[in-house]
Amino acid sequence: MAKDDNLPLFETKLAKGRILFQFYSLLIFVGTCFIFAYRLSHIPAKGEPGRWAWIGLFFSELWFCFYWFVTTVVRWNPIYRNTFKDRLSHRYEKALPGIDIFVCTADPVIEPPVMVINTVLSVMAYDYPPEKLSVYLSDDGGSDLTFYAMLEASRFSKIWLPFCKKFKLEPRSPEAYFRTAVEPLGEPVLAKEWSTVKMLYEDMKKRIENTTKLGQISEEISKEHKGFNEWILVASRHDHQTILQILIDGRDSEAMDIQGQPLPTLVYLAREKRTQYHHHFKAGAMNALIRVSSGISNSPIILNVDCDMYSNNSKSVRDGLCFFMDEEKGNKVGFVQFPQAFENITKNDVYSSSLNVTMQMEMPGFDGNGGPCYIGTGCLHRREALSGKKYNKNFMEDWKRWSNRSVEESTRVLEETSKVLASCNYEENTQWGKEIGVKYDSAVEDVLTGLAIQCRGWRSIYFSPERKGFLGVAPTTLLQSLVQHRRWSDGDFQIFASRHCPFVLGYKNIPLKLQLSYCIYPLWAPTSLTTLYYVIVPSLCLLKGISLFPQIHGFLHLYLSSFSTVHIALENVFGLGAHSRAGGMIKGCGYTEEQLPTFLACWTIS
Secondary structure (H helix, E strand, C coil), X not given: CCHHHXXXXXXXXXXXXXXXXXXXXXXXXXXXXXXXXXXHHCCCCXXXXXXXXXXXXXXXXXXXXXXXXXXXXXXXXXXXXXXXXXXXXXXXXXXXXXXXXXXXXCXXXXXXXXXXXXXXXXXXXXXXXXXXXXXXXXXXXXXXHHHHHHHHXXXXXXXXXXXXXXXXXXXXXXXXXHHXXXXXXXXXXXXXXXXXXXXXXXXXHHHHHHHHHHCCCCHHHHCCCHHHHHHHHCXXXXXXXXXXXXXXXXXXXXXXXXXXXXXXXXXXXXXXXCCCCCCCHHHHHHHHHHHHHHHHCXXXXXXXXXXXXXXXXXXXXXXXXXXXXXXXXXXXXXXXXXXXXXXXXXXXXXXXXXXXXXXXXXXXHHHHHCCCCCCCCCEEEEHHHHCCCCCCCCXXXXXXXXXXXXXXXXXXXXXXXXXXXXXXXXXXXXXECCCECCCCCCCCHHHHHHHHHHHCCCEEEECCCCCCCEEECCCCCHHHHHHHHHHHHHHHHHHHCCCCCHHHHCCCXXXXXXXXXXXXXXXXXXXXXXXXXXXXXXXXXXXXXXXXCCCCCHHHHHHHHHHHHHHHHHHHHHHCCCHHHHHXXXXXXXXXXXXXXXXXXXXXXX
């Protein structure tokens, strides 16, 4: 037995600088007590002007204090993870499990086909045995334009995948790579190959964009693949049969790249849609993919990504497997969540789309309290956990029992038998969307699904590698930001006000500190009401000469003025996403990258 055979595949570290944050939190608590003492001792008498406004302000401050307490619980004890991929390769390289990768798209206008296939190609090119990768695209737009782009991507992958491995490219999205990469001029042979591949990609991109602009598939293109015949029966994007096409069959001996190496399985799916059936949006698409993939590849691990979040790190799946396959703690892991990161954030990040506070402070805090929530993309799931199985302390994963379909079964037969799994009436009178798969009836189905998995006894893990696992596109306009935040706020509050409330569903199933952690997002919506009150009422009272705040002097003056000034100023710096400027300033004071999130936590208390 080798020396490192008993060593763990990952390690957990507590955040540095926790004592600083905890001490600062205690100072805030003391200051808050002073505020409450003043409110209670100076309530205007009956009949005095401003009495009810004063009482309302007091209750608003009570609410702010409670919300501050919740955020402090989340940020009190963040943890960070490191993986040992070399140990994983040493022990399991020949026994690595299959991975099914789900990519979801819904509209070829909002989500252009070129962007979609860049995400698909990036995950097909993972540093992983290609015969153990299966990539599924769910096209809820049911667009033949997207199918055509996928057909082009399946051909280009025969060139792109060996090119990525030969040059060890990062990232492995063609668009992202060629946008920033510099042509290698040292060796003429390599330079020629590099230029050729880039030219082939640009040609493919041009063909797809030209076809997309036309808005229809030409007769010449429609003859290239039998799959285009499916659109003859399509009435509209909301009324069509299941369209399922296996573009690359990974078990086929002819599915090889230009160097004779196997290619990953590639599947296009447009699930059946009928006007009389509710399709449940992304949750319905995910559940259809879970069923269809179980009949085609049936891999024990599922990775789901949005179509606008390409893989930025070719070793991400190996990082995730370090948690699932760890001999001591891996059997309890239900899902591994990577952070969301974006490549289109502007320097000032006016609408705070970077989610720095959430991804760099709150998610590590969730992990320290029992496990992060599921955020809908960039997440590796254990198939059994996602499919509704409860965790048993005697559970031991046998990776060898998972196997692909029979070699004798033809691709044509497999397509036909799998179509029924994506039909509208398949879920009737079943537990799909309730106890099995992704949850329905919520605008934030991801958060609810992750909570349900944790309540069934599974542990979740948050992992933020040095090189980001995925890069996506964030809202860049006020309208987009408002729509997104409204959906999040409404959906999270619906969870809190339903039987799925963390304190109800999580009672005796998850730790109390994790139940409290889940409240940080559902309480966004009601907090807006107290914020509006605090902003509007004192201003109106001031117009009438009624003061709701004390004459500031002495210690109270020192505390409140310094706290308010520092808090508001730094909230504007950090809360609005100017992470790079603030990070440079902090690291210039001697803080490390690992200490930076904890330092930020001290100054973004809300």
